[in-house]
Amino acid sequence: MGIVLTGIVVAIAIAIGAGYFMSAEQRPSWEAYSTQSTRVGDPGHNLVGSAWTGDPGSGTTAATEPEEPSS
Amino acid sequence: MQVLKRVRPIGPVLAAVVLAFGLIVAPAGAQEGPSGSNPTAQSVNEQQLLQELNKIQGRITIPDAKAATLEQPRGQDFRSFHEGALPWIGGVAVLGMLLVLALFYFIRGRIRTRSQEAGVKVVRFNALERLTHWVTATAFIVLAITGLNFVFGKRLLMPLIGPDAFSAWSQWAKYAHDFFSWAFMLGILVMAVLWVWDNLPDRYDGHWLRVGGGFFDTSNRTHPPAARFNAGQKLIFWSVIIGGIALSVSGLFMLFPFAYADVNGMQLAQTIHAVVGVLMVAVIIAHIYIGTFGMEGAYQAMGSGTVDLNWAKEHHSVWVEKQGAKTEPSQPAAPPTPAE
Numbered sequence: 001m002g003i004v005l006t007g008i009v010v011a012i013a014i015a016i017g018a019g020y021f022m023s024a025e026q027r028p029s030w031e032a033y034s035t036q037s038t039r040v041g042d043p044g045h046n047l048v049g050s051a052w053t054g055d056p057g058s059g060t061t062a063a064t065e066p067e068e069p070s071s
Numbered sequence: 072m073q074v075l076k077r078v079r080p081i082g083p084v085l086a087a088v089v090l091a092f093g094l095i096v097a098p099a100g101a102q103e104g105p106s107g108s109n110p111t112a113q114s115v116n117e118q119q120l121l122q123e124l125n126k127i128q129g130r131i132t133i134p135d136a137k138a139a140t141l142e143q144p145r146g147q148d149f150r151s152f153h154e155g156a157l158p159w160i161g162g163v164a165v166l167g168m169l170l171v172l173a174l175f176y177f178i179r180g181r182i183r184t185r186s187q188e189a190g191v192k193v194v195r196f197n198a199l200e201r202l203t204h205w206v207t208a209t210a211f212i213v214l215a216i217t218g219l220n221f222v223f224g225k226r227l228l229m230p231l232i233g234p235d236a237f238s239a240w241s242q243w244a245k246y247a248h249d250f251f252s253w254a255f256m257l258g259i260l261v262m263a264v265l266w267v268w269d270n271l272p273d274r275y276d277g278h279w280l281r282v283g284g285g286f287f288d289t290s291n292r293t294h295p296p297a298a299r300f301n302a303g304q305k306l307i308f309w310s311v312i313i314g315g316i317a318l319s320v321s322g323l324f325m326l327f328p329f330a331y332a333d334v335n336g337m338q339l340a341q342t343i344h345a346v347v348g349v350l351m352v353a354v355i356i357a358h359i360y361i362g363t364f365g366m367e368g369a370y371q372a373m374g375s376g377t378v379d380l381n382w383a384k385e386h387h388s389v390w391v392e393k394q395g396a397k398t399e400p401s402q403p404a405a406p407p408t409p410a411e
Contacts (some may be wrong), residue, residue, distance in 0.1 A: 003198065004374065007205020011213075011254040014206070018253035019246070022326070033135040054225050054234060 137334055149338040153345070161222050161349035168353040172360045175286075182366040185291050189380035193394065195372040200265055204373055207258025213251040215352045217244035222345065252322050259315035266308060269299040275389060276302035299390040307358050314351040318344060 026032075121127055127142040196204070220228065220241060229237040278295050279302040285293030295301075300308065324332050324340035332340060362369045368382040383391045 001374065003201045003376070004205050007202055008209045010202065011206045011209035011251065014254035014257060015210075015213075015247070015250040019250040022249065026327075029135075033133065054229055054237075 137329055140334060143334060145335055145338065149342065152342060157345050157349075158222055158226065160346060161219070161352075164349050164353040165219075165356065168356050172357060172365075176360075176364070179286065179289060181364060182286065183291065184367050184379070184382045184385060185294075186381040186385065188382075191380040192377040193380050193383045193391070194376060195378045195383070196376045198376065201373055201376055203258055203261045203265060206254055207262060210251045210255035210258060211351075211355060213247055214255055215348075215355070217248040217251075218345075218348050219352065220244050221248075222349065249326060252319075252326070255315070256319045256322075259312065259319060262308075263312050266300070267312075270305045270308040272305070273298055276305065279303070294385045294388070296388045297386065297390070298393070299387060301387065303361075307354065310351065310354045314347050314354070317347045318351065321347070 117127060121142060121144070125144065126140055128140050131139045224237065224241060224244075228240070232240070275296050275298060279297055282288075282293055282295050284301060284303050285291075285295055321340040321344040324337065325344065328337060362373065368378055372378045380391070
């Protein structure tokens with residue numbers, strides 16, 4: 001059992017090391033592809049909205065409907 | 072001059088009539104060239120471009136060069152595969168393997184060691200071999216769970232836990248998949264170096280395969296001779312090595328997206344990765360079964376590193392003889408190397 005636990009610990013250690021390496025080497029797409037003229041900033045939340053169901057047939061794709069223009 | 076004076080009052084009316092006539096006639100005239108042809112109708116349209124170039128592409132100035140591609144029909148094929156064929160392939164492979172193993176267990180039962188324990192332990196795998204196995208196994212289990220989430224998560228898990236929890240879980244699962252993949256790749260590499268020599272085909276493999284390794288003999292009397300690894304273990308080994316290399320290479324394409332491939336290359340890498348991945352999950356389920364519940368004494372080989380001498384004689388008789396021949400001058404009483 002000791003070797004199994006050691007294997008798990010070593011695998012986690014390699015994964016953490018790889019995580020640090022990849023985080024240093026790569027940037028999120030919203031950051032890598034941003035320019036001065038077109039920038040969405042840190043999305044920070046799910047862009048499709050909190051009411052997204054994931055079902056393309058349900059028609060529920062956005063959290064909020066666009067507001068009616070005030071007349 | 073008198074004529075001009077007479078015309079002056081109706082001048083604005085005349086101009087308005089001429090202008091109105093011009094506005095009515097001009098659009099029709101603009102569509103036709105000097106020869107009476109219609110250049111808009113004869114220009115290349117989007118469908119023709121798509122047929123000739125196999126994609127609709129423009130020029131952009133933003134850093135994301137791939138955003139210049141507006142349409143590429145292979146994307147529809149990929150989506151059709153990803154949303155249609157792939158879940159079926161994965162479902163049949165994984166559930167089919169579970170069903171086969173369940174049937175095998177209920178018909179054959181656990182494969183037990185026929186002889187009593189000899190009380191002499193034989194070293195089967197050293198510490199480095201076992202560590203490599205368990206590092207790779209840990210990584211593979213994480214990769215399998217998080218990988219299956221990509222294929223089945225939104226269909227099976229999201230209805231149970233809701234979109235918010237599924238989104239958070241999938242994000243962490245994606246990170247785990249990316250980071251544990253390095254432990255898996257390293258493990259595959261070391262495994263190949265450690266065990267490739269013992270997994271080359273030998274003269275015992277044909278007979279082992281013909282009798283099914285004795286797995287289907289309910290009397291448990293069939294134990295075909297095998298060297299360190301029998302033909303079944305060799306099939307598992309080569310499945311893991313070849314499948315692992317395919318997963319590693321296609322996975323590297325995805326770990327560094329669009330660095331080595333365009334969008335079509337990325338979709339091909341994902342297709343290979345997904346198909347090989349679900350097939351490997353099925354193979355490893357069989358490996359886990361036979362290494363735990365399926366065969367008595369098999370887990371000890373990779374757990375403690377040692378097996379009982381009689382177990383080794385039943386399942387790897389040729390290997391035991393070779394080990395005995397190696398150690399005979401120093402330990403004539405016990406053919407294989409006894410473990411401490």
